[in-house]
Amino acid sequence: MRRSLKKYLLLLIVLIGVSQMIPIQRSNPPVTAEIIVPADVMTLLRRACYDCHSNETTWPWYSRIAPISWLMAYDVSEGRHHLNFSRWGDLPPDRQAKKLQKTAEAIAEGEMPPFYYLPAHPQARLSDREKVFLRNWARQGNQSSHD
Numbered sequence: 299m300r301r302s303l304k305k306y307l308l309l310l311i312v313l314i315g316v317s318q319m320i321p322i323q324r325s326n327p328p329v330t331a332e333i334i335v336p337a338d339v340m341t342l343l344r345r346a347c348y349d350c351h352s353n354e355t356t357w358p359w360y361s362r363i364a365p366i367s368w369l370m371a372y373d374v375s376e377g378r379h380h381l382n383f384s385r386w387g388d389l390p391p392d393r394q395a396k397k398l399q400k401t402a403e404a405i406a407e408g409e410m411p412p413f414y415y416l417p418a419h420p421q422a423r424l425s426d427r428e429k430v431f432l433r434n435w436a437r438q439g440n441q442s443s444h445d
Contacts, residue, residue, distance in 0.1 A: 352384040
């Protein structure tokens, strides 16, 4: 019993070691058309959203350790795909409006920022007041953005 447990533990250590060699894309492409918003909105977006929804992701040390690195790279890739504030001005106004509506809904439903992101990034936690503020901004259609 004890011997087989040691074998499984050794196998697990080897698998974790080998998994570190799998390359993961952790890049920050250039910012091409950043969203233009009032300073108070930008402060909240940068604090709570930009790590996954911009090309200005901060990749912490643990983003280099598999399998965490795989999850983080996937989340950032998906986040940028759905909403990327670094390419905002590349979107036509109707797409911007749809994305802002979805943003307001995600905040209202408590989906953003995601619960699993917050333990490692407590600064991204939004107070109820900040959530209302961002929802109202998003619902207004970001009237202060430019191309």
